Amino acid sequence: MIKIREVDLFENLKRKFDIRIENCPRMFLDKGNELNSVQKDMKCIVKREYSAFDEHLTDDTELKCDTELNHIKPDIYLLRVKKEDIRQILRYLKNSEEYFFERLDCMVCCDRKKDLEIMYLLQSDKYNVKCGIRVEIDKKENQIATVSDIFSNANLEEREIYDLFGIKFINHPDLKRIFMPEDFVGHPLRKDFIIQRLN
Amino acid sequence: MEKILTDRMRINIGPQHPSTHGVMRMIVDLDGETVENVETVIGYLHRGMEKMAETSTYIQYLPIVDRIDYLSGFFCSYAYVNGIELLMDIEISEKSKYIRTITMELNRMASHLLWLGCFMMDLGASSPFFYTFIEREKILDIFENLTGNRMMYNYYTFGGVKRDIDKENLYAIKKFSDEFVFALKDLEELINYNPIFISRTKNLGILEKECAYAYSITGVNLRASGIKKDLRKDKPYLIYENIEFNVPISENKDVQARYILRIKELKESNKIVQQCIDWLLTNLNNKNIITDVKPLTLKPEGIAISEVESSRGLMQCIIYADGTLNPYRIKWRTPSFYNVQIINEISKGYLLSDLIAIFGSLDIIMPEVDR
C-alpha cells in the first residue's frame, strides 16, 4: 500500500537549513503516473499532516546534509544523505519532537554494482509517517559509523549486513558473523558472489 | 543477608532442545539458578532466501516465499505479492480481497494455536498441546482442500487468487468457526484460572515501552506493553476498513498479558472470519478472482515496501525492482528477528525455568529469524 512516489515534504526543512537536492539515479526513479483510486484518499490524509509539521519547526540544531528529494508516496520520504553525518541526522530525527522517528524498522542494504547502499527505514508513530535515509558506501573502503547506540535493534541488523555484505561498522559492540559459520569465506549477498552450481 | 557468592555456570541450551522452537542456541550464564546473561546464537537455519530472489524470476520466487514463515505462509506470500502489485499498479477484485483476508485470518488462528500448544508444553502441562493440535488439524484440512497443501500454499498470485472458494469450503469454514468458540472456552477453563499457571507467568519478563521501541518490537509483544499499534487499524489494507473488530491491549506487560492477548486475538480473528463468510456466501456467483496479468513477463520497476500484520508482528517485504525479469534485491523485515534480541533484556534475574517460559511467550520461530 506504500509505493515510492514523489511528494516534497521537506520543503520547509529546505528553507530552514541549506539542503541541496540531488536527483536519484535513473534506475530507481519510479514511474510518476497519477495516483489510482486507493491512494487518492491517502493524499488528503497527508495534507492534514503537513500543518502539524509547520508549527514545530525549530532551528536550534545546525543540520548540514544534502537531503535529496525522491519521488515518494505520501507515507514515505526518501532522503539521500552523505555517509559522514548519518549518526547526527538519525539522532536528530529521533530526538527532535517535530519528526519523532523513534523506531528503526529495518536497514536494507543493496549492492548497486558501482557502490553499496544502505537504507535506514524509520517510522514515527506520532505522525504515522515513514522515512528512508539512503547512504552510499563505495566498495573499496566499506566502512560506516554504527548506529546501534541510538537504535538498539540495529545491533543484530548491522551484524547481518556485515555478514552478508562485508560492510564494517566502526565501534560496533561485537561485529561477528551471525548467519554463516565463522570460517565461511566471502560475503554471499554481493552481486559478485557465485553459488557453486551443481552440474 | 548478603548474597552468597556462587561461581557462575555457563550452560548452553543447545540448538537441539525441546523448548527452543526450532534451532537456536542460548548461552546462559547461571548464578546458581538465576539467569545473569543470555547470549543467543542464531543462523542455524539460514537458507539464503534473499540470494535466491536474485537468481529466480518473479513467478519462480512465489512458492519459496511460503517457507520464510512456515507457520503463517499466507502472510509472507501476501507481503510479496502485494509489493509487486504496488509496483505494477494492479488492482485486485473485491472477491479476491475477501478470500485473502479469510485465509490470512485462519492462518493467524492456526499459528496462535500452535504457539499455545508449545507454550503450555514448555510450562510442563502436556495435555493442552494435544487439544490445540486437534483444532489446528481442522484448519489445516480446510486449507488442504482449498489450496492443495497443508502448510505451503502457493495460493496467491499477482492480481488475485489462484482458485475460487466453492460452497463446501465455505460451509466447512463456517462449521469450524462456530465450533471453535466452544473449543476455545474449554481450553481457557483448563488454563486461565489454573493457580500454578498464574504463579508461573505473573509479572515475569516485563517488557517496558522504551525497550519495546528501542528494539522495534511489533505485534502481540508490543500490544502487551500497552502500545496500541496494529497495522490492520493504522493503515487498513485489503478489506479491514469495513470489518469491525477491536485490537486487544493489556497494560501489565508480562508473560501472562501476552498469553491473554493471544487468546483474545484468536477470538477476534474468529469474528473476522465469520464476517468474511457472510459476505462470501452472499455473492458466490461473481467469479472474477484474478485480473489478467501476464506473470511470466513481469517487468516492474522501482522500490516497493509492502507491509502486513503477520501473527508475530509487522512483516515488510522491500522489493528493489529494476525493470528486468529478476528482482534486483528483496529484503524481508521479519518480526521475530527483532523479538529475539530482547531476550537478554527481559530475562535477567529470573530463574532458568522462567527463561524458558519467557522465551516461549515471545512466539519466536527460527526460519523468520534466520531467513
Added chain:
Amino acid sequence: MKIIMSSIEKLYKWSRLNSLWPLTYATSCCGIEMMSVSASNYDIARFGSEVFRGSPRQADLLIVAGTLTLKMSPILLRLYEQMAEPKYVIAMGACACSGGMYRNSSYSVVKGVDTIIPVDIYLPMCPPKPESLIDALIKLRKKLNDKNPGGRFV
C-alpha cells in the same frame, strides 16, 4: 542351541520394531509436521513411539526433519554419534533428502543429509504429510524385520 538363538533373535527383532523412541530434532517446516504426527489426529503413539526423548542417549530413531545448513551439520553429526548403537535415521522432507529446492540456489544448505550420516529411509515431499511419515515408519519396521539384527545395514 540353534532354536534358542533364533528365538532370541526373533524376540530382539520384535522388541526393536515396536519401540522406536524418536529424538526431538526439528529444524524447520517438517518439524511442525512431526509434531502434528505425535498429536491426536495422526497418532504415532500407536506404534509405541510417542515417547519423544530429549537426550540422544536414550533415543534410537533420528528423524532429520527440516533443512540442514552448513552451520548445523557438525551438531547433527555429534548428535548421531551420541546415540546408542542400534540407531536408525529417517531423512524427512525434500530438504533433508537432497537439499530440496535450495539444492543449487542456496549457499548455506547441505546438499542432502546422507553426505553426513548414513540414512535408512528417505521421505520426499515438502513438507511430507503425517500419513506419509507414518508410512515411512512402517517401511522402517519392515526393513528391520528381515535384515540381520546386529549388523549395520547401510
Added chain:
Amino acid sequence: MYLFQEILLKYNFSDWFIFIAGLVFYFILITIFIIITVLILVLFERKYLAMFTRRIGPNRTGIRGCLQTIADSFKLLFKENIKPANAEQFLYFISPLIVFIPVILLWLIIPFTSESANYQSQISSFLFLAVLSIPVFGVLTAGCSSMSKYSILGGIRSCIQIISSEIPVSLVLVSVVIFTGTLDLNNIINFQSGIFLNWNIFPNILGFVIFFICSLIMMNRTPFDFPESESELVAGYHCEYSGMKFAMLFLAEYALTFVICTYMTALFMGGYNSPVGFYLADLFNLNNGFDYILKNIEQLFWISIKTFLLIMLIMWIRASYPRFRFDKTLELCWYILIPLAVFNLCVEIFIKYLRGIL
C-alpha cells in the same frame, strides 16, 4: 516365604542355609512381582494419558498394545551401554543400583496380606521412611557423576526436593502413629478394620492431603517433576544414561510411585481390609488351609484396588497441571506444609483425647 522354607525342611539342609535360601527366594519373588506391576503401570499410564488427550495409546504390539512395555524393556536390554568419556566410571555404574535396590527393600516392608504380619518388624512404618531416603544418594551420584551440566542441575534439584518433602511426611506419620498408637503397619491396618468409615482418612483428612502432596514431590510426578522436566533440563539426572541403566532408573521411578501409594493406602485407607468389613472368603469357612489362601488373595485384591485408585488420581493430575517453579515448591514445603503438619499433629492429639473421654 514360609511355605518355601517348609519344603526345604523335608530335604534336611542345614538351617542357616534354609534361612538364606528363603530370603533369596523371597527377594527374587518380589523383584519379579515388581517388574510385572511396573510394566503394567507404565502401559496403564500411557493408555490412561492417551485417553485424556483423545488419542489411542499404544495398540500395535500384542493384542491392543498390552506387550508394549515388554517390548520397550527388551529393546533397552539389548541396547549398547555407553560409558561417557569424562564421567567417573565407578559412580556412573553404581548409581542406578543405589536407586533400584532400596525400592525393592521398600516392597519387603509393605504388608500386602495379613499373613505377612508375622515376619514384619515392629517399627515398619518408620523403617519405610528411613529406606525411602536412600535413593536420594543414588539420584545425586547419578546426576553429578555423569558430568553433564543438565544432569548436575537435575541431580541437585531432586535431592533438595526429596529432603524438603520428607519432613512434613514424617510429621504426618507421627500424627497417624499417635492416633493409632502403634508404629507397626499391620497394627495400623488392623486398627482401621471394619466398615470403611473408621479408616484413618476421615479423622485425619488434613494429614492425608499433606501426605499426598509430599508424596507427589517425592515421586517426582507432575506438577513437581523437576529432575527430568524435559522442557528445561533436557532429561534431568538420567540424561546420560542409555540402555539397561536407563531402564533401571525408569523402573525405579515407577516402582517408587507404586510403593508410596501402597504405603498411603496402608496408613490412611485401611491397607488390606475390605471396605465392607467382612471378607468374601469367610462365607465359605471351609477350615482346611485353602480358605486361608483365598483370604490372602482377596486382601491382596483390596490393597491393589485402592493403590490403583490413588495412581489414577496421580496420573489425572499429571495430565492437567503445568509444572511448579522450583523455588515455589521449596517455599510450599517449608512455609506451608510443615506448619500445617504441626497443626494437624495438635488436632490429632485433641481428637485422640476426645476419643479417650467418650
